[in-house]
Amino acid sequence: MVVGALDESALLERIFPRLDAGPSTLLGPGDDAAVVAAPDGRTVISIDTQVQDRDFRLHWPNGYATSGYDVGWKAAAQNLSDINAMGAEATSMVVSLTMPENTPVAWVEDFADGLNDAIRKLGAHRCAVAGGDLSSGAEVGVTVAVLGDLGGRPPVLRAGAHAGDILALAGTAGRAAAGLALLESAHPYNSLSAELQELVALQSRPLPPLDAGPRAARAGATAMLDVSDGLVRDGGRLAKASGVAVDFDPDALNRLAGPLRSAAELLGAEPLNWVLGGGEDHSLLCCFPAGPPLPEGFTAIGSIEAGEAVVTVAGRPTATTGWDHFAE
Known part of the structure; x- marks a missing residue:
């Protein structure tokens, strides 16, 4: 019917x-x-x-x-x-x-x-x-x-990050983008390994860490946003709103890229491009004051620096841009 x-x-x-x-x-x-x-x-x-x-x-x-x-x-x-x-x-x-x-x-x-x-x-x-x-x-x-x-707390905005803050992530990066690349490929879904089918599942059914936002707010997060369009594009939004520079740690990015290497080998892609530019993981990119331990579920992936509102990796610009609904 x-x-x-x-x-x-x-x-x-x-x-x-x-x-x-x-x-x-x-x-x-x-x-x-x-x-x-x-x-x-x-x-x-x-x-x-x-x-x-x-x-x-x-x-x-x-x-x-x-x-x-x-x-x-x-x-x-x-x-x-x-x-x-x-x-x-x-x-x-x-x-x-x-x-x-x-x-x-x-x-x-x-x-x-x-x-x-x-x-x-x-x-x-x-x-x-x-x-x-x-x-x-x-x-x-x-x-x-x-x-x-909000449970009586002030909202955590994109604005509010300060030089010296730790940049942290709750959730994954690049996995939904890898899943999208597999969906758009000529490799039949039914022939993919369970590991690769899981990446497709994360594109189709994202797993945002919904308990992390309120926990970050209670821990004194200075700025936060949903990663829907990629670390670089969304990191740039945070940088612009806060008037600071965002610098990603390459070692942390490589760790995020680890689970994507099988898909990258199959498709002839660079997994770091998915990590930096891939959206729809719906993770949280968050800033915390240096010193206290990060809340459970958050991993340090960079730092907030004084200066122009730019996004860098180990202090160097990146060519990756991320998703834009009207420019793509």
């Missing part, structure tokens, strides 16, 4: 039972608008969109078929990560889904399961889908907005 065979109410009846309720949702799906609690008195909000053939393909050159579960998981994960990067905890989510009328109903049910499972399995226990919208269109498009709670 396809969605065109159902009216909107019947399709929603297939979706709502698959979504868990959340403690912050006072009035959930079914009315003109949702009502959610804001116990801190402030609300953190972020919104992002995925568009078919721009942010994902339903059918990739290597034969992998993107499931509704993949799209739902990634839509939730990338937005939850933005809330995490402010040092906040997600509390509510609203979702808008556009799709062709010949989309199978089972794909939409799978999408709802992906949304719900990402919220639960990534650890956003205070969050739930509070409502949304359905529409028909020529391609699949998903827009998700997430609300978050």
Whole structure:
């Protein structure tokens, strides 16, 4: 059965039972608008969109078929990560889904399961889908907005880093980019090793470290952001916002590149390019004052220096730029 065979109410009846309720949702799906609690008195909000053939393909050159579960998981994960990067905890989510009328109903049910499972399995226990919208269109498009709670703490901004701070990372770098390169390659997905299929999975279903943001905020983080467009591009955003220089440690970068070497050998690529320029791992790039130990889950990968807002590796410029939706 396809969605065109159902009216909107019947399709929603297939979706709502698959979504868990959340403690912050006072009035959930079914009315003109949702009502959610804001116990801190402030609300953190972020919104992002995925568009078919721009942010994902339903059918990739290597034969992998993107499931509704993949799209739902990634839509939730990338937005939850933005809330995490402010040092906040997600509390509510609203979702808008556009799709062709010949989309199978089972794909939409799978999408709802992906949304719900990402919220639960990534650890956003205070969050739930509070409502949304359905529409028909020529391609699949998903827009998700997430609300978050700061728990009485100030938000951690991109601005705030100081010369002498330690630059640290929670999560991975380059793995989602390696997975994307494998998806776009001519190497059949079913022929890939389990190690390489895991990289594809991290592109399709990112694993942002959602407990790391609030933990960094409590530990005195001076600046933080979600790594969605690559260490160099996002590091440059942090540098510009804070008015400092970002310098990456080459030894730390090489350690991050280690798990990517098999994919790089297969594809004839340079793994450091994925580490520096690859986005969508949705890790946290964070600055901490020197001296105290880093919070659990964070690894030092560089330093913050005084000077022009540039990004360097061991003091030298890098040609890697990262992802730009309009320039690529």
